[in-house]
Amino acid sequence: MEVLPAEGLGQYAxxxxxxxxFGALVLLVGGRRTDRWGHLLGCATVLGAFGFGVxxxxxxxxxxxxxxxxxxxxxxxxxxxxxxxxxxxxxxPLSLTFVLLITGVxxxxxxxxxxxxxxxxxxxxxxxxxxLFVAAMLVLVLGDSFVTLYLGWExxxxxxxxxxxxxxxxxxxxxxxxxxxxMNRVGDVGLVLAIFLLFRELGTTQYTExxxxxxxxxxxxxxxxxxxxxxxxxGKSGQFPLQAWLPDAMEGPxxxxxxxxxxTMVTAGxxxxxxxxxxxxxSETGRLIVAIIGAITLLLGAIIGCxxxxxxxxLAYSTVSQIGYMILAVGxxxxxxxxxxxxxxxxxxFKAGLFLGAGSVMxxxxxxxxxxxxxGLARYLPITFVTFGLGYLALIGFPFLSxxxxxxxxxEAAFDEGGWQGWTFGGIALLAxxxxxxxxxxxxxxxxxxxxxxKDLRAGDDSDxxxxxxxxxxxxxxxxMVLLAVGSVGAGYLLYSGDRxxxxxxxxxxxxxxxxxxxxxxxLVPLLTVxxxxxxxxxxxxxxxxxxxxxxxxxxxxxxxxxxxxDLYGNAINEALIARPGTWATRALVFMDNKGVDGLVNGxxxxxxxxxxxxxxxxxxxxxxxxxxxxxxxxxxxxxLLAVSL
Amino acid sequence: xxxxxxxxxxxxxxxxGAVGVLVxxxxxxxxxxxxxxxxxxxxxxxxxxxINGTLDGQIMAFFVMVVAAxxxxxxxxxxxxxxxxxxxxxxxxxxxxxY
Numbered sequence: 040m041e042v043l044p045a046e047g048l049g050q051y052a053x054x055x056x057x058x059x060x061f062g063a064l065v066l067l068v069g070g071r072r073t074d075r076w077g078h079l080l081g082c083a084t085v086l087g088a089f090g091f092g093v094x095x096x097x098x099x100x101x102x103x104x105x106x107x108x109x110x111x112x113x114x115x116x117x118x119x120x121x122x123x124x125x126x127x128x129x130x131x132p133l134s135l136t137f138v139l140l141i142t143g144v145x146x147x148x149x150x151x152x153x154x155x156x157x158x159x160x161x162x163x164x165x166x167x168x169x170x171l172f173v174a175a176m177l178v179l180v181l182g183d184s185f186v187t188l189y190l191g192w193e194x195x196x197x198x199x200x201x202x203x204x205x206x207x208x209x210x211x212x213x214x215x216x217x218x219x220x221x222m223n224r225v226g227d228v229g230l231v232l233a234i235f236l237l238f239r240e241l242g243t244t245q246y247t248e249x250x251x252x253x254x255x256x257x258x259x260x261x262x263x264x265x266x267x268x269x270x271x272x273x274g275k276s277g278q279f280p281l282q283a284w285l286p287d288a289m290e291g292p293x294x295x296x297x298x299x300x301x302x303t304m305v306t307a308g309x310x311x312x313x314x315x316x317x318x319x320x321x322s323e324t325g326r327l328i329v330a331i332i333g334a335i336t337l338l339l340g341a342i343i344g345c346x347x348x349x350x351x352x353x354l355a356y357s358t359v360s361q362i363g364y365m366i367l368a369v370g371x372x373x374x375x376x377x378x379x380x381x382x383x384x385x386x387x388x389f390k391a392g393l394f395l396g397a398g399s400v401m402x403x404x405x406x407x408x409x410x411x412x413x414x415g416l417a418r419y420l421p422i423t424f425v426t427f428g429l430g431y432l433a434l435i436g437f438p439f440l441s442x443x444x445x446x447x448x449x450x451e452a453a454f455d456e457g458g459w460q461g462w463t464f465g466g467i468a469l470l471a472x473x474x475x476x477x478x479x480x481x482x483x484x485x486x487x488x489x490x491x492x493x494k495d496l497r498a499g500d501d502s503d504x505x506x507x508x509x510x511x512x513x514x515x516x517x518x519x520m521v522l523l524a525v526g527s528v529g530a531g532y533l534l535y536s537g538d539r540x541x542x543x544x545x546x547x548x549x550x551x552x553x554x555x556x557x558x559x560x561x562x563l564v565p566l567l568t569v570x571x572x573x574x575x576x577x578x579x580x581x582x583x584x585x586x587x588x589x590x591x592x593x594x595x596x597x598x599x600x601x602x603x604x605x606d607l608y609g610n611a612i613n614e615a616l617i618a619r620p621g622t623w624a625t626r627a628l629v630f631m632d633n634k635g636v637d638g639l640v641n642g643x644x645x646x647x648x649x650x651x652x653x654x655x656x657x658x659x660x661x662x663x664x665x666x667x668x669x670x671x672x673x674x675x676x677x678x679x680l681l682a683v684s685l
Numbered sequence: 686x687x688x689x690x691x692x693x694x695x696x697x698x699x700x701x702g703a704v705g706v707l708v709x710x711x712x713x714x715x716x717x718x719x720x721x722x723x724x725x726x727x728x729x730x731x732x733x734x735x736i737n738g739t740l741d742g743q744i745m746a747f748f749v750m751v752v753a754a755x756x757x758x759x760x761x762x763x764x765x766x767x768x769x770x771x772x773x774x775x776x777x778x779x780x781x782x783x784y
Contacts (some may be wrong), residue, residue: 660783
């Protein structure tokens with residue numbers, strides 16, 4: 040695929056990044072002066088970028104497919120000997136798709152935040168950091184080299200850290216922010232090493248050159264590169280074994296969870312692997328590892344999601360699980376890249392909508408997140424209920440809503456692998472679809488249906504004096520939710536039918552290679568998926584919907600539930616495998632420093648001190664003994680001289 | 686008369702002086718023993734001047750006498766002031782300058 044210089048509108052593509060960056064600068068540097076209109080500027084920059092993104096998209100659609108990959112060089116960023124890095128923008132279908140998702144969904148969430156954050160004294164700063172995130176995310180997807188990608192990668196990490204720790208006063212939020220930052224570092228090391236390896240092998244970090252000459256890299260190095268890139272993706276996207284930070288990241292305000300930790304930033308890992316598809320095409324094993332990681336994560340997330348009572352944590356584990364689907368899809372290679380992006384887009388809509396719905400519930404319920412203290416809210420928050428319900432149906436793959444198309448496509452592609460891979464990946468994806476239906480139905484039933492348990496808390500058996508006055512959120516909040524719900528309903532059909540997204544992405548991801556080795560007929564897969572999802576929902580209804588939900592979390596539960604409540608021991612494993620040995624290593628080093636290095640220094644000093652303490656006793660102060668010494672010494676010297684000369 | 690006897694005498698005198706310095710406690714006696722040693726050396730110098738038939742040794746002996754005279758002046762002054770302050774001329778009592 041030839042890369043053309045960007046012309047016309049494309050020459051101003053830097054505006055996409057510059058607008059939100061400008062907003063962030065004004066809001067963060069401007070200080071209190073911008074408090075009154077800061078949120079409006081924050082929304083305007085992102086919506087402006089969205090408008091410009093749409094214009095670029097329309098212009099791109101007008102071009103023939105082979106001219107859609109364009110680059111815009113903005114000059115040298117830095118150059119050291121052989122390492123020359125240009126600051127450039129790559130406009131191709133893949134990056135434009137992401138631009139529309141980030142600025143579109145991002146713009147809606149910005150508008151929502153005006154209402155959600157209205158009581159927060161630091162709202163202007165919040166919008167500044169939010170704009171910073173959007174700018175960094177756009178750098179990530181628009182950059183035309185791995186180094187530019189890395190700049191955006193770290194930028195979104197910083198914004199994520201700042202926003203998770205938004206409620207700085209809460210120790211749990213501060214800890215969660217640090218945890219997210221540290222676990223992301225682990226992944227980032229992988230990404231950096233992959234970039235180093237690519238530079239060592241090819242002497243460049245520019246996508247175009249790297250992908251054109253990827254064939255020169257030998258198999259083992261390529262495998263290492265793909266695994267290291269995957270490590271980076273695992274860190275950013277909350278994939279096994281680095282998944283533990285994402286649920287904790289829910290400590291941030293809900294719009295942050297919706298935008299950063301559901302719709303955009305956490306999908307950066309999927310973007311990375313899809314972007315590097317020419318590398319993954321060369322390494323069969325690398326791709327298999329990606330698919331395995333995706334399969335493990337999607338199952339793990341779905342299992343843990345069933346056990347939580349915190350509405351945001353359930354959604355967080357659902358995100359982990361859904362990104363697992365995407366990673367599995369990119370791991371399937373040319374058969375799955377486009378489906379991963381499809382699921383990424385539909386997931387962006389419905390998961391952002393679900394999070395905004397959860398935020399609306401929290402807004403009405405005095406920031407309560409425990410679903411056991413909710414119930415029967417459908418009557419009080421009708422708009423939230425409808426939009427949340429549509430998002431829910433889309434997520435569990437209700438026929439003809441977004442999730443149905445995208446998830447189904449991935450499951451089909453997984454079965455198409457054939458052999459043991461087909462059975463394993465397809466089976467796991469199918470099983471997780473049932474679990475998804477279970478935990479989401481449980482969430483909806485506990486929140487919107489059943490008894491109004493929060494009433495009892497005021498004056499009832501389980502009373503603890505907590506008062507709730509559930510109420511619908513203002514229009515500035517429900518309007519974005521409605522728009523996202525429309526996306527959740529329609530996006531799937533719009534993108535999937537007629538292979539619209541597939542042919543649009545073809546210049547970036549290559550043509551879809553249909554491998555038809557499926558052990559079960561294609562027509563059966565959607566039916567199976569829907570049937571298993573329905574089964575999951577039915578089980579949830581039987582288990583949760585028909586019984587009284589206790590307000591207190593039952594303590595005596597079966598072993599699997601206990602394991603799921605403990606995040607399948609993800610944190611415990613991290614602690615046992617990494618944190619504790621780290622502590623031990625540190626202690627050993629401190630011991631060595633104290634006893635070894637310091638011992639050497641202190642020992643020398645003590646030896647000299649002790650010796651001189653003893654030797655100084657020779658200075659008795661008796662003149663006669665000195666005289667004897669002089670005499671003895673002289674005799675000795677003379678005797679020696681005589682002995683030598685003789 | 687062979688010069689050997691002069692040398693033997695001077696060695697004897699030097700040894701007596703050295704032993705006196707080491708074993709006597711009274712500062713004045715120690716001082717006298719030092720004078721004895723110096724003069725034993727003078728005797729050696731003069732003897733060798735005689736043996737070699739040059740004046741070098743005798744000139745050296747004069748230098749030693751000058752130094753000895755100066756030393757006696759300073760040394761006796763020190764001994765006097767020590768005796769004045771501590772009522773003792775024993776060298777073992779003046780042992781404050783130690784570890």
